[in-house]
Amino acid sequence: GEDVEQSLFLSVREGDSSVINCTYTDSSSTYLYWYKQEPGAGLQLLTYIFSNMDMKQDQRLTVLLNKKDKHLSLRIADTQTGDSAIYFCAESAPSGTYKYIFGTGTRLKVLA
């Protein structure tokens, strides 16, 4: 099956780290993505990781990929109130189609 699961809600204090988790089922995915959606807006690409990588770091963002467990995580260091949003993970479907399978989305709330 093609299910990408995320926890629905995460609340953290400003300055702490946030970790958003995602589990997927299609082990043939080439890329895995993290997108951010603010209220009433489209999706902003945050970062992506190629399936043969274990980790990717980009400023405050760290992506970890465990292919064996089909687990993807996004760590946001020094979380700010502006990070409050919904975060979606997505996996790419068979190469050439450009289709995604989206996760259910995690709503991150950052408390001042």
Next chain:
Amino acid sequence: GAVVSQHPSRVICKSGTSVKIECRSLDFQATTMFWYRQFPKQSLMLMATSNEGSKATYEQGVEKDKFLINHASLTLSTLTVTSAHPEDSSFYICSAGGLAGTDTQYFGPGTRLTVL
């Protein structure tokens, strides 16, 4: 780079009218464009995939006669909601893919459709 625009951002129409939403890739040629629908507090639901110059591929359960998709050029795709009804009210988001060498989709800002 990789900017996608949508127009209009918000539209209110009467039941029975048709509404056209445009999706443009501003700085790259999009081989493929996607149309999604998003209900409140839910994930994105893929409606259809369109490739330039060919017919769109609709997902199961999406009425192709209701949601007309045209992808006339590598930078423009349109979604027309025909004979709109209140249940068509939703947030519609397009994305564009095909930037050389990646599977990445770049998303538009979305269009909020309200049908009275």
